[in-house]
Amino acid sequence: MVDVFNVVEAIALVPLVSFLLVLALGNRMPKKGALSGIAATGFSLAISLLVVLDLATGGEVYHEELFTFVAGDGAGVELSFGLLVDPLAALMLTIVSLISFLVHIFSLGYMNDEGEIGLRRYYASLSLFTFSMLAFVYSDNLLMAFMFFELVGLCSFLLIGFWFREAGPPSAAKKAFLVTRFGDYFFLVGVVAVFATFGTTAFAGDHSFIVEATHVLEPDATGEMNTFLGLGEQAWITVVGLLVLGGVMGKSAQFPLHTWLPDAMEGPTPVSALIHAATMVAAGVYLVMRMYGFYALSPTALGVIALVGGFTAFFAATMALVKQELKQVLAYSTVSQYGYMMLALGGGGYVGAVFHLTTHAIFKALLFLGAGAVIIAMHHNENMWDMGGLKSRMPVTYWTFLFGSLALAGIFPFAGFWSKDEVLFETLQHALSGEPLLLVGYAFGLLAVVMTAFYTFRMVYLTFHGEPRTDTAASPEPIGWSMKFPLVVLGALSVVGGVLNMGVLKDFIGSENLFLKKWLEGKTISGELGPLSAEEYHHILESDFAAGYEVTELSPLGPGALALVLGLVGLGAAVALYRAPEPTPHMTKLGRIRTLLMNNYYLDEFQVWLATGVTAPLARAANKFDQSGIDGVVNGAGSVSMFTGERFRRIQTGIVTNYAALLSLGLVLLLLVFGFLGGWF
């Protein structure tokens, strides 16, 4: 049998080839390059699945250095490019290529059949996007990850601004680019800090920066690192971790850098699905997972992650409550769900976070593609109050969308129930042993459960139930197979996805049947996963020199039931309020609170004010100082030099007797000075 790892590079490279092909020949290719993209991502998916199969049946982790820019030779900095395919990366590769594959197919209906122009640009960007994300996922060091992280950002800029002739998209693209870039500055400084501290940015291997950091903190400290600013070792690790976290918060749209994501809805809907489910936004959280062993060393960093995550989960959910546009609701729900993942990571729930990332990718892609189908049917009208009654007119979309919604709301037995429960349970487990930050995060998470269920079903009822409220809704445009196929695949996965890790029923089915946990602990591969395994992460988390978390043993059934009940309460409320042939806009009763929520807590205005009210005057002042102060000094130095030059030039009179006199005077002066100094007289 051919070793699948011989072709593992191709997972990312084939989409890159597709990108180049489409870029060069797109207009002459069938479907303007869509088929090439589908073939490429299909290939990536196939290889990824083979890799997963291999790792699940006793394969080995693939870690290969491809080439070296700067060889450190044991001292100094080493820059290299390499691939790391461990269970986490393999899982992520599969998710990314699967979603991208389905999005490509969906685009056939959403873009090609609608007669959009600029398709070559669209499919080229889509392929490049997929390539960047896949390459980011299997990067074996932080610097390489950073490069592809940035490329992912660039591609999302290109795709969000796809309809650049309209007013909204270019500005949304710019906003997405700038806000994430703001976070990436911290990330870049973090990368440099990791280099300066450890001399390497490798994720894996015996001398990865994660292992080095662990060795430094261990009681019998064998590792070495440089610290700066006079900080202690753990404090410095916290600083570095938080710097990298800046990039994560930008990309994964965590408070307060979440503002770009809802605006990013201006892009084509399939792109939104890709961004939200598998690429751009997932990149941030994935980065934390990739270097989780490093974060596990710092209780402060973990606390910050948990608190930011929990708060974002709650905060974004409140805004989703009142939105009127389908995609807006979904956008805020994405922000909120990534908050859950961050909460889990901060709360020591590595497996839960990976699990939620996986299920969320599936059901969020499903919801966005479903929304895309509705938008096509509604001729690009996204306002839910103009819909209604679509249930009977587009049944495939309705049923799959419903499955996705049930998963999002966390209703048993859909995929989202299991993963969200895992997130909350693992956080609670660590929170109860005296971690107040985690407890606060957990409380936010629980509140968000109610609201998630509520806004999800408000969305479902307004869109699909009741009587059609407009003529378009009464006779929607039919959608083709290319849009239905991805919906059905994802709908099926949303129903059964929970099988991966039914943590709530651990006591009944037995720990050995928690597949994802076993997978991440490296129990399915031959050899040891070592410092990259979930087991090792838990070991570090619970070590006193690191985070020092303790586990309170409790049955998962109770918290699971609590989450389910809360979800059902939210669902029930939504059904009660909006289950009418002509639902009334109840949210208007909230009055000023609604206005506040509709305006997203005026955060956008606040950020604009930060830019124009604080940064711009500061910049003007700096400019003024530069113009008058610095330039003044520089110009002044120039004029003084010129003046002096003129004087010195005049010494040369052209009269030779003057020269002779000056020469003699100079000599006499020298004689006098040195005669005096040397005591000749």
Next chain:
Amino acid sequence: MTDFGTLPDWAALGPALALGFTALALFVADMVYPKRPQRELFAGISVTGGLAGLALSVWYLVAGTGQAESGGAIQLFEGTLVVDGMSLFFATIVTSVVVLVTLASYDYLVDHPHQAEIYSLTLLAATGMVMVGMSNSFVTAFIAIELSSLPSYALVASLKENRGSIEGGLKYFLIGALSSAILAYGISLVYVSTGSLQFGAVTEALSGGVGGILGLGIVMILAGFGFKIAAVPFHFWAPEAYEGAPGPVSAFISSASKAAGFVILFRVFVDVFPYEVVEGTVDWVMAFQAIAIVTMTVANFAALRQEKVKRMLAYSSVGHAGYVLIAVAALTGEASGAFVLGSGMVHLMVYAFMNTGAFLFIALAEHWGIGRRIEDFNGLATQAPFACGAMTLFLLSLAGLPIGGGFFSKLYLLIASVRADVALLAVALVLNSVVSLFYYTRVIKAMWVEDPSDDLEIESQPVGLYTALALAALVTVLLLPGFGIAVEFANTAAKLVVP
């Protein structure tokens, strides 16, 4: 490692002899063809002679003649001449410049009525310069200096129809005469105090105490050498002479003659009047520090406002004397003397090529007759991109940018002054380099950025001048990667001189 053992000791004077006999051969050739100048013949003899001198110098230098490993310096004529690493290093510099300048003269002198005279005077002056490096007594030193100076005066004034040339030559001669008098007087005072003129004997006599008379003599000798290297305030002749002289002669004097001044200055002050011995009477390190800083500053600032390119280069050349003076001004004993002195020597080596190249470009411009002001160079690169590229290289290297060897040699001088704990020198070096960058780029900008005037027309691309430019540019660039080799030779040579 060498078969030099089979050659008699006098053969060590080979470089000087080669140049001297070439000059005589030129007289003979001129006698054979008194009426019709034989351009090819005269230039051929001169270039061959220069190459022979260069080959001998490099051969001896590489073979280790007169170096520590082959039995130390070779003393000749009862110790009045000496051949060691330093004299050979400077012989290499002088002969290299001779080759470049004679190559360029082939085209420059195309219509000149007295070509053989110019070639032979150049070679005679070069003989003197090489001898300066080999002198080991004040008598030979003085004679060698005069041998290099007297032909130089005539060379500067060799354009007899040109007012500037005559005027420059006359001024050069008058100031030179005054300086020679001062030098001779200084030497006589040294003789009075020590009873000897041979360098070794003078040094020995110093142990008997250093009095005021000797101090007076030392300062006057310093002034005499100051004229030769064109350091402020003994530099007044330089801008006028360099500007008035024919282009190749300016290149020759500003590069080779300056090198000759420095070699005797290094030898006399480092070797004959050791700092530790005479410090109490004449603190010459301090004197050189003051002169170095004043020279750099006055020259570079004066260059800032020059309108004529050649005069600007003349001031830049004075400024470089200031940089090289760091080699003696930083001999405070804090840093390794060999390193400090070697840095100055290697800067002279690099400078010989980049400065000669720059002046030869001026010679080329004079040959084309395009005027002397910076504006006259506007858009020249559209007509002569290769020559302008070479000029750009020389100027940037003179400024100390890492495009030619000038970067490293300035860097070494900077390191030397920092190691010697003379921060002021380091600051002056850096600040003046910045100032120099400004006026060098004015020329570069004129050549590459400005639009050419309508009547700018280049008819010819003279082969001799172009070859010389190309060679100078090649060596300037090669001295960037090859700097390690050059500095190795310089440091080895300096080690033998530094006590």
